[in-house]
Amino acid sequence: MAETAKILSPGKTVLIPDLGSGCPLAAMITAAQLRDLKEQHPGIPVISYVNTSAGVKAESDVCCTSSNLLKVADSFDSDTIIFTPDKHLANYLRSRTDKEIIAWNGYCPTHVRILPEHILRQKRLHPKAKVLVHPECRLDVIELADEVMSTGAMVRRTKTSSASEFVIGTETGLIHRLRKEGSGKRFYPASELAVCPNMKRITPHKVLSSLKGMQHEVRVPDPISRGARKAIDRMLELA
Ligand code: SF4
Numbered sequence: 001m002a003e004t005a006k007i008l009s010p011g012k013t014v015l016i017p018d019l020g021s022g023c024p025l026a027a028m029i030t031a032a033q034l035r036d037l038k039e040q041h042p043g044i045p046v047i048s049y050v051n052t053s054a055g056v057k058a059e060s061d062v063c064c065t066s067s068n069l070l071k072v073a074d075s076f077d078s079d080t081i082i083f084t085p086d087k088h089l090a091n092y093l094r095s096r097t098d099k100e101i102i103a104w105n106g107y108c109p110t111h112v113r114i115l116p117e118h119i120l121r122q123k124r125l126h127p128k129a130k131v132l133v134h135p136e137c138r139l140d141v142i143e144l145a146d147e148v149m150s151t152g153a154m155v156r157r158t159k160t161s162s163a164s165e166f167v168i169g170t171e172t173g174l175i176h177r178l179r180k181e182g183s184g185k186r187f188y189p190a191s192e193l194a195v196c197p198n199m200k201r202i203t204p205h206k207v208l209s210s211l212k213g214m215q216h217e218v219r220v221p222d223p224i225s226r227g228a229r230k231a232i233d234r235m236l237e238l239a
Contacts, residue, residue, distance in 0.1 A: 002218045003054040007225050007232060010122040014218040017210035023051045025136075028106030029085040031055030037082060041102055045239045046082040046232065047072055049089060051108075054220045056084065058227025062234040066135050067150035070096055075238050088112070092135040092142060109154055110196040111136035112167050118191040119144040122167040130161060133169030133190065141169060141190075154178070158185060 001023070006014040034056050038046060047069070048060035057063055064072040066089065073081055073093055081099050083090040085106030094101045114137050123131065123144075132154050133145040142148050149157060151174050158166050158178055169173055169190035178187045210216070220228070 001048070003228075004050060004057075004232065005096050006218045006220050007054060007057075007228050010225065013216045013232055015059035015210045015214065016216050016218050017203075017206035019216055021198050024198060025049075025086060025106055025108045026051045026053055026056075029056055029104050034059045034084060034104075037102075037104070041080075041082060043152060044080050044082050044102065045076045045078050046084065049086055050235075052085060054224050054228045057231045058224045060084070060231045062238070063231045064235055065150060065239075067153055068239045069135070072235060072238050073097055084137055086137055086166065089135050090138045091192050095139065095142075099130070107134045108196075110171050110194050111169075112138060113193040114138070114141050114191045116140045116144055117165065118193075119169065122188055122190060126167060126186075128163070129167045129186075129188060130163040131167040131169065131190070132157060137169055145169060146237060155181065158187070158192050159183070170194065173199060188211075191203065194239040 002014055002016045029052065029163050038059065047062055048056050048062040050063050050065050063070055069089060070093065079099050081100065082102045083093060084104040087103045087105055087107055088111065090101050111134060119131060119141055131145045132147050132149060133142055133193030134151065135142065135148050147157065151170055154168060154174065155178065165186045167188050167190050168178065172189045172192065172194050175187050175189055
C-alpha cells in the first residue's frame with residue numbers, strides 16, 4: 001500500500017514506519033512468478049489485487065480492490081482471466097461470474113482464520129445480528145454471511161442499516177473504528193483470531209518516530225512505477 005501511495009504521488013515523500021509491516025498476502029507472489037504464469041497462459045488478461053507489490057502490479061493489466069473486482073473482471077471480453085494473488089478472492093469471483101479464473105495459490109493468513117464454526121457460533125449468540133464478511137474469507141464462510149463487502153463498505157453499511165448488531169468478518173481492528181463511528185450499535189468480531197500481526201506493527205509511537213527521523217522512505221524504481229501506474233489507472237477508470 002505504501003508503494004501504491006508513492007506510485008500515485010511520485011513527487012511526495014512516503015514513509016513506512018516499520019519495514020516489517022508488509023502484507024504477507026502480497027509477499028505470496030513475485031513479479032518473476034507472475035511472468036512465468038503469463039508465459040503458461042499467453043494472451044490471458046491479468047487482474048491483481050491491490051495487496052501486491054509494485055513489481056506484480058507492473059506485470060498486470062489492471063488492479064482491483066475487494067469492492068470493484070467484479071466490475072473489473074466484467075470489463076474484459078476474454079472468458080478467462082488470471083487472478084492474483086488471493087485464491088479466496090478468486091473463488092468469490094468465480095462464484096459471481098461465468099468466466100474461467102486461473103488463480104494464484106495465495107491467501108490472507110488473517111482472513112483464513114475465520115472459520116464457518118466461528119460464524120455459526122456468533123449467529124447463535126447474536127441471532128439478530130447481520131453478518132458482514134470480507135471476500136478474502138473462505139467461500140464456506142462467505143456462504144454463511146448476510147452480505148460480502150470491503151471494509152469501507154462495512155463502515156457505510158453499518159451506518160445506514162436499520163440493524164443494530166453486526167458480526168464483522170474481517171481483521172478485528174475494524175471493530176474499533178466501527179464502535180467509534182457506529183452511533184451506539186453493537187459489533188462482534190466473527191473471530192477473535194482474525195488479527196493481522198503485520199498491521200499491528202504500525203503503532204502511533206512508530207508513526208511519530210518515522211516522521212521525526214523521516215524514516216523509512218518508500219522508493220519505487222521508475223520503470224516499475226510506470227508499469228504499475230498503468231494497472232492502477234485502468235482500475236480507477238473502471239471504478
Ligand atoms: S489482513 Fe494482513 S495479511 Fe491480510 S491482506 Fe491485510 S495486511 Fe495482508
